[in-house]
Amino acid sequence: MTDPTLGASLRGAVDLSSLRNRPAPAAPGEEAPAGAGVAVPSLVLDVTDETFPQVLELSRTVPVVVDLWAEWCGPCKQLSPILEKVVVELGGRVVLAKVDVDANPQLSQAFRAQSIPMVVALVAGQPVPMFTGAVPEQQVREVFAQLLQLAAQNGVTGSASVDGEAPEEAPAEEPPLPPLHAEAFAAIEEGDYARAVAAYEQALVENPRDAEARAGLGQVRLLDRVQGVDLQAARAAAASAPQDVAAQFTVADLDLAGGHVEDAYGRLLDLFAQLPADERTPVRERLLELFALVGDADPRVIAARGRLASLLF
Template sequence: MSDPNLGASLRGAVDLSSLRGRPAAPAAPAAAGAPGAGGLVIDVTDATFGEVLELSRTVPVVVDLWADWCEPCKQLTPVLEKVVTELAGRLLLARVDVDANPQLAAGFQAQSIPMVVALVAGQPVPLFNGAVPEQQVREVFAQLLQLAAQNGVTGQLPVGEGAAASADEEPPLPPLHAEAYDAIEAGDYARAITAYEKALAENPRDADARAGLGQVQLLQRVQGVSLDEARRAAAADPTDVEAALLVADLDLSGGHVDDAFGRLLDLFAELPADARPAVRERLVELFGLVGDDDPRVVRARGRLASLLF
């Protein structure tokens, strides 16, 4: 098994926005079900996952996607529990039964199990698939803790009390971020965009606001759009830039990153010079959403550069 992709960027193709509850201070994961290991190992569901997602801003969360019929899962889960327990609260293990929680399975794009993903500051970080040796699990978790520290996630859960982080212990969201989250929950993407833009005007280095702005702008563009109708429009006129941009947005929001990039790069190659800027700008925007260190972005950037020069 190769080393996990633990780059400095946390943004990936996995879209967990639909699984995020209102970003208030998280409730104790024990409410989601704590089967053992002093509360450091919990079972989560489609309904309770939002609590764990928000908790990952305090402590890294390892998500174990499994099923009762999966024999490799039965080999891996005890290893994960052992290593997490030994780390004494520096990690939380969240177990997801993919059969009982189809929304989570789809959100994580679980093509095969066991699948292990981390959450750091609300962002997914792929770790590994399949039952791997204990020593490799330890090495991966050590890298995960380093990545979390680089991103300011250095909390520790009280052993024996699980993730009983209270609202008093969780710092409140900045006002403009809270306003954006409330607007997203209400489906008012325009208000969320305005809030994030104000946050960036106050602090241009606010990475969370910049990432949130890009994600909400994408959500606004695809809101209420029929994928089938968009594909038909793009197929009817392969040179229709707006139609191609819309399908690329839909592909990316659905996790089909290479399809989105490939469509726009193919179009870019065919367009005259004066029609290219809109496609290039959208590509750069989508690169930022996926993450500059993602290998798919690296490949697409390379092809874009070759087309430009």
């Protein structure tokens, strides 16, 4: 994940000019008046390629946080509820715009979403990188605080209310994470994936039915495996040795982490088909692990499971 620290000024890391259907935002000094209000259907908006220009305009009055996600993405499902909770608690000082990258390829391309979840802010129509990957709630709060400071420095100090009504009261605080889950989150934040794996594994020893720990364990194991791996070198190694299980595993992990789900499954299924029956078990186990990360209901998982069953029987 990237270092979630905002710069002291707006940084246009991506070019959103092709997504506008209105004139560019006003020059500095011509922003919306301080404390201006704007009515929105909800503080959490589902945004598409077609409706995104309205979000750019909205960001001239109130900072907008863009959450780029996908249904198959496990870390997205971990992060999105945190983002929504923090936005609601801020009472209209920030609006959240959710973008399904699979359904909105123009936005995915514009934001250069090579891995998700990816979170970017919009301030006065300008993109401000925030972070990539699932981060703990406390870290999300810290980054949002930096965003509000940056927005104020650029004259974006308005607020949003739902249908013109006063913002709702913040919900009651949720109970703290279980100690081992908190330990795993802290380790992930520090990039110590081995410690996070150990924490989740211990949580499952204490409660084998802990679904959140099981999901977190699969995600952090994937992060641990791909950390620091050179993509080009890994692809070259896999191409030169089509039946090298370790080499194919590495590229499949990189593909899944980068959102290329069907490529990851196809690679391992092809490998499974080529190997002798007595060497297939590790490949089958890795496939089942990667299926769990995406979810049994996903059509890509269903299709891959069908092919695996045909190869088995």
